[in-house]
Amino acid sequence: MTIxxxxxxxxxxxxxxxxxxxxxxxxxRDGPGxxxxxxxxxxxxxxxxxxxxxxxxxxxxxLCGMAGARGGLVEAGYxxxxxxxEAWRGQATWLEVDGSRIAVLPGLxxxxxxxxxxxxxxEETQIFGAFALDPALARGVHRLVLPGTHxxxxxxxxxxxxxxxxxxxxxxxxxLSRRSTLAGPQTAATGTEDDPxxxxxxxARSDEPVLGALFEARAGQLLDGRSPDWxxxxxxxxxxxxEVTAQALVDDGSEIVLIGDPMLCDRYARALAARGxxxxxxxxxxxxxxxxxxxxxxx
Amino acid sequence: MTIxxxxxxxxxxxxxxxxxxxxxxxxxRDGPGxxxxxxxxxxxxxxxxxxxxxxxxxxxxxLCGMAGARGGLVEAGYxxxxxxxEAWRGQATWLEVDGSRIAVLPGLxxxxxxxxxxxxxxEETQIFGAFALDPALARGVHRLVLPGTHxxxxxxxxxxxxxxxxxxxxxxxxxLSRRSTLAGPQTAATGTEDDPxxxxxxxARSDEPVLGALFEARAGQLLDGRSPDWxxxxxxxxxxxxEVTAQALVDDGSEIVLIGDPMLCDRYARALAARGxxxxxxxxxxxxxxxxxxxxxxx
Numbered sequence: 001m002t003i004x005x006x007x008x009x010x011x012x013x014x015x016x017x018x019x020x021x022x023x024x025x026x027x028x029r030d031g032p033g034x035x036x037x038x039x040x041x042x043x044x045x046x047x048x049x050x051x052x053x054x055x056x057x058x059x060x061x062x063l064c065g066m067a068g069a070r071g072g073l074v075e076a077g078y079x080x081x082x083x084x085x086e087a088w089r090g091q092a093t094w095l096e097v098d099g100s101r102i103a104v105l106p107g108l109x110x111x112x113x114x115x116x117x118x119x120x121x122x123e124e125t126q127i128f129g130a131f132a133l134d135p136a137l138a139r140g141v142h143r144l145v146l147p148g149t150h151x152x153x154x155x156x157x158x159x160x161x162x163x164x165x166x167x168x169x170x171x172x173x174x175x176l177s178r179r180s181t182l183a184g185p186q187t188a189a190t191g192t193e194d195d196p197x198x199x200x201x202x203x204a205r206s207d208e209p210v211l212g213a214l215f216e217a218r219a220g221q222l223l224d225g226r227s228p229d230w231x232x233x234x235x236x237x238x239x240x241x242x243e244v245t246a247q248a249l250v251d252d253g254s255e256i257v258l259i260g261d262p263m264l265c266d267r268y269a270r271a272l273a274a275r276g277x278x279x280x281x282x283x284x285x286x287x288x289x290x291x292x293x294x295x296x297x298x299x
Numbered sequence: 300m301t302i303x304x305x306x307x308x309x310x311x312x313x314x315x316x317x318x319x320x321x322x323x324x325x326x327x328r329d330g331p332g333x334x335x336x337x338x339x340x341x342x343x344x345x346x347x348x349x350x351x352x353x354x355x356x357x358x359x360x361x362l363c364g365m366a367g368a369r370g371g372l373v374e375a376g377y378x379x380x381x382x383x384x385e386a387w388r389g390q391a392t393w394l395e396v397d398g399s400r401i402a403v404l405p406g407l408x409x410x411x412x413x414x415x416x417x418x419x420x421x422e423e424t425q426i427f428g429a430f431a432l433d434p435a436l437a438r439g440v441h442r443l444v445l446p447g448t449h450x451x452x453x454x455x456x457x458x459x460x461x462x463x464x465x466x467x468x469x470x471x472x473x474x475l476s477r478r479s480t481l482a483g484p485q486t487a488a489t490g491t492e493d494d495p496x497x498x499x500x501x502x503a504r505s506d507e508p509v510l511g512a513l514f515e516a517r518a519g520q521l522l523d524g525r526s527p528d529w530x531x532x533x534x535x536x537x538x539x540x541x542e543v544t545a546q547a548l549v550d551d552g553s554e555i556v557l558i559g560d561p562m563l564c565d566r567y568a569r570a571l572a573a574r575g576x577x578x579x580x581x582x583x584x585x586x587x588x589x590x591x592x593x594x595x596x597x598x
Contacts, residue, residue: 012480035480070521078522109522116504116515117522150514166514168481175474181311181334182467205415209545210509211538215449215465216415222369223377223408223416239510246508 005059006049006100007292010034010067011122012149015044017061018289019052025289027052034066034073041073046098053100061102062296064288065122068093068104078109078119084160085128089295105295111163118166122288123152126259129291130282131159137257145247146284147240147260147268149174153247167243170264176239177232182217184228198226198233199267203274206241213238236267244271253277260284304358305348305399306591309333309366310421311448314343316360317588318351324588326351333365333372340372345397352399360401361595363587364421367392367403377408377418383459384427388594404594410462417465421587422451425558428590429581430458436556444546445583446539446559446567448473452546466542469563475538476531481516483527497525497532498566502573505540512537535566543570552576559583 008017015031031048034041045061052058068076076093092103107121123146131138138159146152149170155162177183205213217234220226226234256272256279258265265281272279307316314330330347333340344360351357367375375392391402406420422445430437437458445451448469454461476482504512516533519525525533555571555578557564564580571578 110518116512117518118514119518119521165511166518167510168479168514168517169510171479171481172471172475172510172513175478176471179474179478180467180470182470209541211466211468211471211542212464212545213415214471215417215467218467219409219416219418219465222418242508243510246511 002056003059004052004056005296006052006061007289007296008061008063008067009065009122009125009288009292010041010045010063010073011065015048016285017048018292019058034069034071041067042097045073045102049098049100053098058100060296061097061100062092062105062292063102064105064125064292064295068106069121072104073102074104076104076106078107079124080109081111081114081164082157082160082162083108083124085131085294088124088128089297092295103296105292108161108164114163118164120150120152120164120166123148123154123259124161125291125295126284126287127154127156127161127291128294129287129289130257130259131156132290132294133282133287142257143252143254144257144259145268145279147258147264151243165247167246169239169243173236173239176214176217176235182214183231183235184218184221195227195229195233198230199237199270201230202234202237202239203241203271204237206238206271207245210238210242237271240267240271241274244268244275244277248275248277255279257282259287301355302358303351303355304595305351305360306588306595307360307362307366308364308421308424308587308591309340309344309362309372310364314347315584316347317591318357333368333370340366341396344372344401348397348399352397357399359595360396360399361391361404361591362401363404363424363591363594367405368420371403372401373403375403375405377406378423379408380410380413380463381456381459381461382407382423384430384593387423387427388596391594402595404591407460407463413462417463419449419451419463419465422447422453422558423460424590424594425583425586426453426455426460426590427593428586428588429556429558430455431589431593432581432586440553441556442551442553443556443558444567444578446557446563450542464546466545468538468542472535472538475513475516475534481513482530482534483517483520494526494528494532497529498536498569500529501533501536501538502540502570503536505537505570506544509537509541536570539566539570540573543567543574543576547574547576554578556581558586 012035013033017029019027067073091106108124110118141157144154151167154164217231258281269279311334312332316328318326366372390405407423409417440456443453450466453463516530557580
């Protein structure tokens, strides 16, 4: 009999479910993020699993990300750093939805000794997945950066997550580019945000305190004829550059491993290169699937 | 015959109109800001003037602020710094609305030699008003700060505005405290935002790069039991502190004159004091009325 299981990444902005049969990926479904639900998370998950359940039973569903947040599918807690893969996957929270057994993986929290509290949900799955895909990362000390709504700068050592710091750069960028007076109206013709001159200009300003450099996005449009697309790319370069600059102060200069969306990682690679830092990129979806496969082996 | 005139401050978030008869303030009307109009600005202004016009003719209406922005009542341009009161009030833009003569005062733009473009609309009226109310400010060099949606840090010299820098701190704060995942839900029971511990905590973090300190507003709620009000006050202290820290780097340490809403100015005074800077406050409405009275004497 075919054994079928589901791996899923349920973040703030989207749900991605992957159906495996006898170990091979056979189907995929996308849905709304935990931050955009108008019905209970259980109901939404059940609806997305139902078409697959009609074809036969599903052994387990393994989920990571905001599914485990308060107000998500079930509160799945945090494992304190330093944390390795065994402690993490051993603390999954189980529930049953329409006859399927669901495991929701925990997030990680900063070490008790950390000066400020910090948390992650979902990125730890990508990190453990990266260890599986690139075993050299699980030996010695490495610096990982996971760009996104809440970017994580992570120090790993010998296969454990030692500590990390969150920069909510993506969320700040989304608010400023869509809802502020700084970027100007977003029209149907705009929205690619990939104005290389604006990005480079923002990057060049990013060694200044960021609050004092934001307003040029608006003044540049009113005085210098800059476009709204230029202004959005300027904000992107300024904010990503400020994030990189802030961490460059405390970093040792070794190569950085970027994990995430390739286009966003490319922006970070440019910002890192402008600060003289080498980087390489691992694909976010590949690493999360590898991490979920590890997380699935829970008791 | 009684001579009646109107002075008005029409900003992004509100309209304030003041009726004077024979030089004395006799009435006041408040209305929507330029950023919140659902009808043409001319129509809104006419409706607000109409009750006063029924009692007799109005000699002139003198307006400052976003009324003069592109998309406002009429585009009123910018006077380049260094700018004194005569150059400023000589460049008002005139129009007629329902038989009343309306003068819209220009804004100021950064000097041609400035490394980055910058603009103000409305704050220049408060600055010129401050010169009239406190003539010592119109002699020698002084440092003024006008906190708000777009805070202005202004250097004045011998009664002219020499140069300035904008920090959109108020706008960033409004977006993060109301629309981000960092502050958490704003309930009816919350909203005073005056949690002194949260403010002090944010202030204490504000010598770090700001993007790396924002996330504690969220992590503190999830791990340390902080309230949403604490988180909002933390964001306020962090952002205002970061603004003050950024300018402290380029400042000479003299007393700072704050102009604006007294409660907001008090937060800036606390942030300045934490950086060892003395300050005193001038009321924003008093200064804008004094400035509009100066601006009224346009040809």
